[in-house]
Amino acid sequence: MTEIGSEKSNLPWLVVGLGNPGPKYELTRHNIGYLVLDVLAEQFGSTFKKHPKAHADIANGNLNGIRVELLRSRSYMNESGGPVKAAMSYSKIAPERLIVVHDEMDIPFDSIKIKVGGGNAGHNGLKSISGSLNTPEYARVRMGVGRPPGQSDGASHVLKQFNAAERKILPNFCVDGADAVESIITRGLEATQNEVHSR
Numbered sequence: 001m002t003e004i005g006s007e008k009s010n011l012p013w014l015v016v017g018l019g020n021p022g023p024k025y026e027l028t029r030h031n032i033g034y035l036v037l038d039v040l041a042e043q044f045g046s047t048f049k050k051h052p053k054a055h056a057d058i059a060n061g062n063l064n065g066i067r068v069e070l071l072r073s074r075s076y077m078n079e080s081g082g083p084v085k086a087a088m089s090y091s092k093i094a095p096e097r098l099i100v101v102h103d104e105m106d107i108p109f110d111s112i113k114i115k116v117g118g119g120n121a122g123h124n125g126l127k128s129i130s131g132s133l134n135t136p137e138y139a140r141v142r143m144g145v146g147r148p149p150g151q152s153d154g155a156s157h158v159l160k161q162f163n164a165a166e167r168k169i170l171p172n173f174c175v176d177g178a179d180a181v182e183s184i185i186t187r188g189l190e191a192t193q194n195e196v197h198s199r
Contacts, residue, residue, distance in 0.1 A: 036177035054086035078124040081132025107144030
């Protein structure tokens with residue numbers, strides 16, 4: 001398999017930011033994928049609009065002549081796979097041109113890890129996407145949100161809003177996530193991993 005981002009093709013990319021729709025979830029940890037896509041859309045000078053075929057919102061951008069589509073599902077997290085598959089079919093995008101940005105409890109807050117494939121670590125959005133595509137082989141930008149203290153429930157943790165200290169760091173953290181996405185597309189996966197993981 002060709003290393004993701006290594007071939008200098010002009011085929012489009014699809015970047016999916018995971019989250020739940022609606023104002024109730026806007027600043028929750030589970031919605032950091034949405035927040036990173038907001039940064040990318042702003043950088044592209046683009047706005048989100050209803051996707052013509054998928055139950056999702058889409059914004060379009062361009063990086064070094066490469067078309068980039070930003071997708072936020074209008075379905076809840078555990079139903080993300082259907083809209084992602086529909087958008088990929090509509091734009092004829094293969095899994096090796098898919099990047100999913102999501103929250104990750106196994107990584108400390110304000111840290112980013114990047115990988116391709118692997119398990120879902122209990123993340124319902126990833127589980128839905130992998131199931132719909134019949135493959136886990138796509139790039140993931142894993143935005144660390146940390147684990148709750150003590151024996152607190154993980155599901156409740158990710159559905160809570162960022163605390164005051166985290167909100168001070170959050171804007172720069174989301175910019176870092178957007179930069180990682182752009183680097184995968186323009187420089188390749190390995191170069192991006194080497195840079196991001198060394199921080």
